[in-house]
Amino acid sequence: MNSYKILLISFLLFCSGVFFSNNKDSAALARIHEHILIKGQSYDNLEELCKNIGHRITASPASYEAIEWGKQKLEELKLDSVWLQPITVPHWVRGDIERLDFSSKSTPLHISHCTALGGSVGTDGNVISGQVIEVKDWDELDQIDRKAIEGKVVFFNQPMNPALINTFRAYGGCAGYRVYGSIKAAEKGASAVIIRSLTLKNDENPHTGMMKYVDSIPKIPGVAISSKDAYTLSEMIKDDPKTSVKLKLSCQTLPDTISYNVIGEIKGTEKPEEVILVGGHLDSWDIGEGAHDDGAGVVQSLETIRTFQMLQIKPKHTIRCVLYMNEENGNMGGKGYAKYVKEYNEKHLLALETDRGGFSPRGFSIDGTDEQVKAIKSFQNLFDPYWIHLFQKGYGGVDIGPLKDGKVCLVGLVPDSQRYFDFHHAKSDVFENVNERELKLGAAAITSLIYLADRYW
Amino acid sequence: MNSYKILLISFLLFCSGVFFSNNKDSAALARIHEHILIKGQSYDNLEELCKNIGHRITASPASYEAIEWGKQKLEELKLDSVWLQPITVPHWVRGDIERLDFSSKSTPLHISHCTALGGSVGTDGNVISGQVIEVKDWDELDQIDRKAIEGKVVFFNQPMNPALINTFRAYGGCAGYRVYGSIKAAEKGASAVIIRSLTLKNDENPHTGMMKYVDSIPKIPGVAISSKDAYTLSEMIKDDPKTSVKLKLSCQTLPDTISYNVIGEIKGTEKPEEVILVGGHLDSWDIGEGAHDDGAGVVQSLETIRTFQMLQIKPKHTIRCVLYMNEENGNMGGKGYAKYVKEYNEKHLLALETDRGGFSPRGFSIDGTDEQVKAIKSFQNLFDPYWIHLFQKGYGGVDIGPLKDGKVCLVGLVPDSQRYFDFHHAKSDVFENVNERELKLGAAAITSLIYLADRYW
Numbered sequence: 001m002n003s004y005k006i007l008l009i010s011f012l013l014f015c016s017g018v019f020f021s022n023n024k025d026s027a028a029l030a031r032i033h034e035h036i037l038i039k040g041q042s043y044d045n046l047e048e049l050c051k052n053i054g055h056r057i058t059a060s061p062a063s064y065e066a067i068e069w070g071k072q073k074l075e076e077l078k079l080d081s082v083w084l085q086p087i088t089v090p091h092w093v094r095g096d097i098e099r100l101d102f103s104s105k106s107t108p109l110h111i112s113h114c115t116a117l118g119g120s121v122g123t124d125g126n127v128i129s130g131q132v133i134e135v136k137d138w139d140e141l142d143q144i145d146r147k148a149i150e151g152k153v154v155f156f157n158q159p160m161n162p163a164l165i166n167t168f169r170a171y172g173g174c175a176g177y178r179v180y181g182s183i184k185a186a187e188k189g190a191s192a193v194i195i196r197s198l199t200l201k202n203d204e205n206p207h208t209g210m211m212k213y214v215d216s217i218p219k220i221p222g223v224a225i226s227s228k229d230a231y232t233l234s235e236m237i238k239d240d241p242k243t244s245v246k247l248k249l250s251c252q253t254l255p256d257t258i259s260y261n262v263i264g265e266i267k268g269t270e271k272p273e274e275v276i277l278v279g280g281h282l283d284s285w286d287i288g289e290g291a292h293d294d295g296a297g298v299v300q301s302l303e304t305i306r307t308f309q310m311l312q313i314k315p316k317h318t319i320r321c322v323l324y325m326n327e328e329n330g331n332m333g334g335k336g337y338a339k340y341v342k343e344y345n346e347k348h349l350l351a352l353e354t355d356r357g358g359f360s361p362r363g364f365s366i367d368g369t370d371e372q373v374k375a376i377k378s379f380q381n382l383f384d385p386y387w388i389h390l391f392q393k394g395y396g397g398v399d400i401g402p403l404k405d406g407k408v409c410l411v412g413l414v415p416d417s418q419r420y421f422d423f424h425h426a427k428s429d430v431f432e433n434v435n436e437r438e439l440k441l442g443a444a445a446i447t448s449l450i451y452l453a454d455r456y457w
Numbered sequence: 458m459n460s461y462k463i464l465l466i467s468f469l470l471f472c473s474g475v476f477f478s479n480n481k482d483s484a485a486l487a488r489i490h491e492h493i494l495i496k497g498q499s500y501d502n503l504e505e506l507c508k509n510i511g512h513r514i515t516a517s518p519a520s521y522e523a524i525e526w527g528k529q530k531l532e533e534l535k536l537d538s539v540w541l542q543p544i545t546v547p548h549w550v551r552g553d554i555e556r557l558d559f560s561s562k563s564t565p566l567h568i569s570h571c572t573a574l575g576g577s578v579g580t581d582g583n584v585i586s587g588q589v590i591e592v593k594d595w596d597e598l599d600q601i602d603r604k605a606i607e608g609k610v611v612f613f614n615q616p617m618n619p620a621l622i623n624t625f626r627a628y629g630g631c632a633g634y635r636v637y638g639s640i641k642a643a644e645k646g647a648s649a650v651i652i653r654s655l656t657l658k659n660d661e662n663p664h665t666g667m668m669k670y671v672d673s674i675p676k677i678p679g680v681a682i683s684s685k686d687a688y689t690l691s692e693m694i695k696d697d698p699k700t701s702v703k704l705k706l707s708c709q710t711l712p713d714t715i716s717y718n719v720i721g722e723i724k725g726t727e728k729p730e731e732v733i734l735v736g737g738h739l740d741s742w743d744i745g746e747g748a749h750d751d752g753a754g755v756v757q758s759l760e761t762i763r764t765f766q767m768l769q770i771k772p773k774h775t776i777r778c779v780l781y782m783n784e785e786n787g788n789m790g791g792k793g794y795a796k797y798v799k800e801y802n803e804k805h806l807l808a809l810e811t812d813r814g815g816f817s818p819r820g821f822s823i824d825g826t827d828e829q830v831k832a833i834k835s836f837q838n839l840f841d842p843y844w845i846h847l848f849q850k851g852y853g854g855v856d857i858g859p860l861k862d863g864k865v866c867l868v869g870l871v872p873d874s875q876r877y878f879d880f881h882h883a884k885s886d887v888f889e890n891v892n893e894r895e896l897k898l899g900a901a902a903i904t905s906l907i908y909l910a911d912r913y914w
Contacts (some may be wrong), residue, residue: 034620162894163491165843200894360817360873362844386622387819387873389846416817416844416873418894437619437657437875 025382025455029448033386035307036444043436045073045299046358050289050431057118057286058326059091059257066282067260070323073302074264077309081267084260087336089326091257092119094286095250100194100223102132102233104240112229113204115287117178117195117211117222118329122249128153128192128221129246134237137177141184150189153245155237156181157196157230160421167200167417168356171424174198178209182222192247193222196230198421204228205426208285210329221249261333265320266308268454274317276457277351278304278450281327281399288429292420295431296358296439298323300413303443304450315454317349324399327355331398338402350453352411353397354446357423358434359415361445363390368409376411379452388445390414413446482839482912486905490843492764493901500893502530502756503815507746507888514575514743515783516548516714523739524717527780530759531721534766538724541717544793546783548714549576551743552707557651557680559589559690561697569686570661572744574635574652574668574679575786579706585610585649585678586703591694594634598641607646610702612694613638614653614687617878624657624874625813628881631655635666639679649704650679653687655878661685662883665742667786678706718790722777723765725911731774733914734808735761735907738784738856745886749877752888753815753896755780757870760900761907772911774806781856784812788855795859805865807910810854811903814880815891816872818902820847825866833868836909845902847871870903 036042053069056062067084074082100114116122133148134155135141141154156177160170175198182193197207204226211222225233236243262282268274280297284290305321307313324333341348352364363383366373377391396410404410415438423429493499510526513519524541531539557571573579590605591612592598598611613634617627632655639650654664661683668679682690693700719739725731737754741747762778764770781790798805809821820840823830834848853867861867872895880886 033622037619162494165490165898167894360875387847390844418817418898419892422892435876435879437624441622441875 022382025452028451029382031311032307032447032451033444035311036303036440036447040303040440040443041306042299042303042439042443045302046291046295046434046439047431049295049298050291055284055286055288055290056282057092058089058259058283058329060286063259063283063325067262067325070262070282070298074262074321077264077306079264079266079305079309082264085263085336085340086258086260087325087332088256089259089332090330091254092329093252093254095122095252097248097250099248100225101246102236102243103245104236104243106239107236110232110236113206113226114223115206115208116249116251117224118208118285119211119253120222120249120251121219122251123221123247127246127248129244130191131242131244132194132233132237134234138184141188146188149185151191153192153194153247154181154185154190155194155233157234159196160198160200162200167421170200171198171421178224179212182211182220183214183217186218186220190220192220194245195222195224197224197226199227199424199426201422202227205428207425208287209425221247223247223249259325261325261337262323263320264305265318266305266315268317269314270316272318273347275320275346275348276317276450276453277320277322277348277400278446279322279324279351279399280354281324281333283325283328285328285425287427288423289431291429291431291434292357292423293425293429294327294355296434296442297354300354300358300439300443300446304447307447313451317454317457319450319454327399334399335402341403348403348408349457350409350411351396351400351403352413352446352450353400354413354442355397355399356413356417357415357420358439358442359419360438361388361413361415361442363388363392363414364449365392365394365396365412365414366409367394367396367404367411372409379449382452383445383448386441386445411449413442415442479839482909485908486839488768489764489904489908490901492768493760493897493904494894497760497897497900498763499756499760499896499900502759503748503752503891503896504888506752506755507748512741512743512745512747513739514549515546515716515740515786517743520716520740520782524719524782527719527739527755531719531778534721534763536721536723536762536766539721542720542793542797543715543717544782544789545713546716546789547787548711549786550709550711552579552709554705554707556705557682558703559693559700560702561693561700563696564693567689567693570663570683571680572663572665573706573708574681575665575742576668576710577679577706577708578676579708580678580704584703584705586701587648588699588701589651589690589694591691595641598645603645606642608648610649610651610704611638611642611647612651612690614691616653617655617657619657624878627657628655628878635681636669639668639677640671640674643675643677647677649677651702652679652681654681654683656684656881656883658879659684662885664882665744666882678704680704680706716782718782718794719780720777721762722775723762723772725774726771727773729775730804732777732803732805733774733907733910734777734779734805734857735903736779736781736808736856737811738781738790740782740785742785742882744884745880746888748886748888748891749814749880750882750886751784751812753891753899754811757811757815757896757900757903761904764904770908774911774914776907776911784855791856792859798860805860806914807866807868808853808857808860809868809870809903809907810857811870811899812854812856813870813874814872814877815896815899816876817895818845818870818872818899820845820849820871821906822849822851822853822869822871823866824851824853824861824868829866836906839909840902840905843898843902868906870899872899
């Protein structure tokens with residue numbers, strides 16, 4: 001019988017035992033929630049991270065400050081081990097100049113609210129100018145002759161679908177234009193790409209985010225404009241099809257460098273060689289303060305391991321907190337961590353990521369075997385008093401993704417998603433836009449799940 | 458067989474039929490959600506109400522503007538009837554002066570962030586000054602001799618319990634000090650009462666709200682201070698037990714006057730004499746903009762009846778939208794409406810109130826017979842795609858409360874409650890603190906329930 005069959009049987013035993021254990025578990029979850037809501041540090045920690053350090057894109061000076069801060073936070077908890085895992089990371093910098101002007105016959109100059117997309121090339125001190133070709137989607141781009149695009153600027157104007165209840169689905173329906181728009185437009189000879197920001201809010205905040213290049217196709221700059229400017233630009237084009245833009249960006253990619261994942265753990269009392277992981281990512285985009293994305297996940301993960309210590313919960317398995325670096329533009333932290341796990345032949349039972357904002361927790365998305373999903377669903381009734389109802393098979397998260405091997409169970413915390421894309425990758429992602437109770441309830445939810453997984457797996 | 462037994466049998470028939478109807482109902486709910494999320498007017502209406510009219514305490518000029526505005530909104534929908542129901546209402550005014558200073562040996566002057574409690578007497582142009590006696594609760598007050606309180610100011614410093622998940626329960630644990638604190642303190646000879654604001658947020662916003670007097674006990678002024686000032690005052694008292702306050706309030710109660718509930722309805726095609734009601738309250742406290750409380754409920758209720766019209770849903774029963782007046786300080790709108798219903802011998806099947814903020818909808822609180830609760834719970838699976846999971850027996854709402862007669866089913870929309878008391882009755886309750894999607898999802902949730910109740914009841 002292999003260890004996974006043993007795990008399966010454990011699940012079944014668990015299911016029969018849960019009825020008798022429920023009272024004890026309910027009391028434990030109540031204790032965890034009470035501790036985090038009354039004595040928790042997550043909100044104070046988030047304020048420190050956002051206000052003392054601020055945004056912290058990989059390889060920036062602030063990112064190294066954040067690493068030191070995270071390490072110190074873990075060290076203060078007197079864990080069994082705290083260490084930094086070195087990883088090779090990309091180093092993209094925005095620079096000082098970022099300007100996109102629109103011009104039509106009736107509007108000689110409209111200065112937009114814009115942001116370079118992460119990873120974009122700059123304009124090498126020059127100004128790129130050209131007529132704007134607006135398209136809604138790939139199909140519309142495909143239908144335009146290469147000649148009509150050459151030397152021009154393609155504008156992907158695809159709004160997120162407000163009718164979708166889970167806003168991450170609406171995001172998924174548009175993110176491709178941000179990530180691959182420059183490749184597809186450059187294939188047709190475009191000189192730059194503009195995308196409508198990925199948000200459901202009608203405002204003046206541009207939202208950045210990762211874009212990609214391939215070596216075989218010329219690298220052209222990519223920039224996002226606010227939803228209001230996308231509307232304005234589209235109206236200008238309707239009025240004057242010759243509407244043009246001028247674009248200047250000083251961003252550039254520097255040589256790869258070294259950064260770190262920050263890791264701390266409590267050794268398991270019974271199965272120290274089996275790891276249950278909780279994590280978020282320490283890096284953020286270089287605008288705003290990375291409060292929801294993913295300062296919230298960082299301080300919630302810290303809160304989980306802190307709560308084990310403060311409540312003197314001695315876990316059976318090793319509980320490890322990983323503050324990943326470089327989720328936003330390369331995921332070298334996630335990949336590097338998975339490589340380390342493989343090299344050292346470590347066994348991970350469960351890895352939980354919190355990277356969907358510090359909003360009221362609604363449930364968990366579980367990327368695991370049917371048995372694992374069932375095992376986690378069996379905890380559901382324990383979460384009823386906390387208004388946490390969603391226990392469904394689904395995606396775990398970017399950082400933990402590379403751990404996927406058919407054995408480890410990956411879990412993502414699912415908070416309420418309605419406000420996330422108001423702030424995501426924008427200057428509005430600041431501490432003030434995180435509610436203390438929502439943040440703490442998310443921390444309590446993940447701590448509760450980690451507690452139960454440790455107890456029954 | 459009386460009509461309620463018939464209703465009971467209808468429920469049972471419904472339960473057997475729901476399986477076959479599910480697809481059609483799912484499609485209807487999807488259509489309602491899509492319409493409200495994409496073409497809905499609730500957010501624009503809220504902006505008008507908050508920004509063009511602003512706060513609107515009963516009998517204020519703004520409250521009459523709000524009545525006109527509500528009537529016009531209903532009239533624009535070409536309903537079968539729109540009317541104003543006159544009601545006699547109290548008329549309390551805050552006036553210009555509202556000042557509370559603390560003073561101790563080490564802090565000669567601390568000017569507090571304060572607000573008179575609604576209904577409070579003023580200080581008649583005088584300044585009330587006196588030593589502060591801090592108590593946590595009724596027990597502490599009871600244990601103090603009358604002599605030690607006479608002529609002094611009682612400070613009820615009872616924070617809301619942050620460990621409670623449903624913040625309304627935490628509110629319920631403290632609201633008594635605001636409502637009855639003046640009576641209890643005056644019984645012991647106090648000259649005024651200060652309460653710690655009912656909020657879970659640590660900030661400088663004082664929160665007002667209703668207080669009561671009884672004729673047999675002297676009426677002394679009541680004032681709320683911010684949570685930060687409550688902390689400051691308590692620390693000052695620890696440092697110097699002789700800490701005193703000076704209080705000046707210009708508020709007063711004017712003679713009762715006339716105001717109105719605003720009512721519009723679509724006549725039912727099959728049972729026009731049976732009413733399904735949806736409503737919120739048009740009045741607000743006189744600080745902030747009454748955005749969550751209860752502008753949100755007003756525009757959501759309008760959105761329900763608007764959606765029936767826009768989607769050309771012909772209800773079997775009469776669907777009535779009631780925008781109540783005077784929920785905050787007397788509930789004369791709710792009482793007056795119930796009186797009217799009784800006088801005209803109208804039959805109400807269901808009355809749904811939305812008055813807990815414009816946050817992500819989580820479910821419904823049902824004040825009805827077991828059969829009614831069961832009937833509404835039978836809709837639950839239809840709400841799964843909208844992440845609405847709570848269907849439980851509980852309180853309906855203040856406005857609809859007087860309708861309770863053992864027959865009508867009262868329902869309250871239950872939104873996520875974590876942020877509500879950040880804004881409730883405070884100057885921070887403004888349009889900017891309402892999220893468009895959360896507001897609209899609440900409107901879609903109540904419209905869906907009203908749709909289903911009309912179809913199956």
